[in-house]
Amino acid sequence: MRAELPRLDRDASDARIAAALHEHGAVVVEGVIDPDLLARFNAELDPLLEAVSPERSYLNPAIDWFYGKRVRQLTGMATKSRIFGEELLCHPFYEGVCREILGPSCAGHQLNAAQVMDRGPGAEQQMLHRDEDVWVHLPRPHPEVQLASVIALVDFRAELGATVAVPGSHRWERGREARPEELACAEMPAGSAVLYLGSTLHAGGANTTEREWRRAMHMSFVVGWLRTEDNHYLSTPPDVARRLPRRSQELLGYAAHDALAAGGGYLGTVDLFDPVELLARNEL
Numbered sequence: 001m002r003a004e005l006p007r008l009d010r011d012a013s014d015a016r017i018a019a020a021l022h023e024h025g026a027v028v029v030e031g032v033i034d035p036d037l038l039a040r041f042n043a044e045l046d047p048l049l050e051a052v053s054p055e056r057s058y059l060n061p062a063i064d065w066f067y068g069k070r071v072r073q074l075t076g077m078a079t080k081s082r083i084f085g086e087e088l089l090c091h092p093f094y095e096g097v098c099r100e101i102l103g104p105s106c107a108g109h110q111l112n113a114a115q116v117m118d119r120g121p122g123a124e125q126q127m128l129h130r131d132e133d134v135w136v137h138l139p140r141p142h143p144e145v146q147l148a149s150v151i152a153l154v155d156f157r158a159e160l161g162a163t164v165a166v167p168g169s170h171r172w173e174r175g176r177e178a179r180p181e182e183l184a185c186a187e188m189p190a191g192s193a194v195l196y197l198g199s200t201l202h203a204g205g206a207n208t209t210e211r212e213w214r215r216a217m218h219m220s221f222v223v224g225w226l227r228t229e230d231n232h233y234l235s236t237p238p239d240v241a242r243r244l245p246r247r248s249q250e251l252l253g254y255a256a257h258d259a260l261a262a263g264g265g266y267l268g269t270v271d272l273f274d275p276v277e278l279l280a281r282n283e284l
């Protein structure tokens with residue numbers, strides 16, 4: 001693993017971070033969430049993760065194999081975690097970078113997936129993959145539709161299973177396989193994030209430690225007109241969503257995607273109204 005990822009600080013402009021993403025396909029940004037937010041979020045996660053077993057099954061054997069039996073997952077985060085729903089989901093850092101990467105291709109972006117991935121001792125390196133392949137029917141080439149990220153909730157070291165990414169692979173032909181020296185390891189202090197495009201090859205690294213867990217928050221966003229990986233309407237139903245900030249409701253997909261200004265139309269209405277307005281009026 002000899003390749004390097006570009007590294008920037010939280011103070012870098014959104015445009016600079018986006019430029020690094022467009023050029024390299026992935027970038028490490030240090031200090032994305034501050035130490036206070038990190039500590040409060042970790043404290044909230046402790047009992048939630050304690051109650052989760054890595055020995056679980058998923059929707060089919062392929063996904064069972066992909067995640068393995070050494071990973072504790074938390075999904076439906078806007079329902080389970082107040083800090084996620086109120087602070088992380090609508091964090092200004094993501095708002096800015098998403099506007100740069102996804103803004104040109106939509107009237108508004110939305111959350112795609114938010115999962116805590118706590119990779120335990122013995123977790124093997126995932127298969128290198130592109131997150132955007134969940135939309136395999138989307139013709140290529142296409143503008144960027146996804147901005148993904150992994151936030152380190154503990155210090156990310158190689159032996160702990162820090163995320164592995166392949167710089168430049170967002171521009172590769174699909175059949176090209178990465179050579180070992182083309183892989184880069186996103187080692188970074190807790191509170192940092194590795195951002196990557198949906199088209200960038202990456203994988204969760206192998207955790208070769210004896211007893212440490214690699215706690216991370218995977219969070220990805222997509223253009224507002226695309227079907228999302230997590231079904232937020234069911235995992236965060238209206239009675240839960242109405243207690244969240246309006247911006248979080250919008251990011252969970254409760255906002256209509258209004259492309260009228262671009263000469264298009266609406267998506268996601270209820271009774272021909274914008275669902276966030278109905279939530280605000282207690283009519284949903």
Ligand SMILES: [Fe+2]
Pocket residue numbers: 129130131202203
């Ligand atoms: Fe992935």
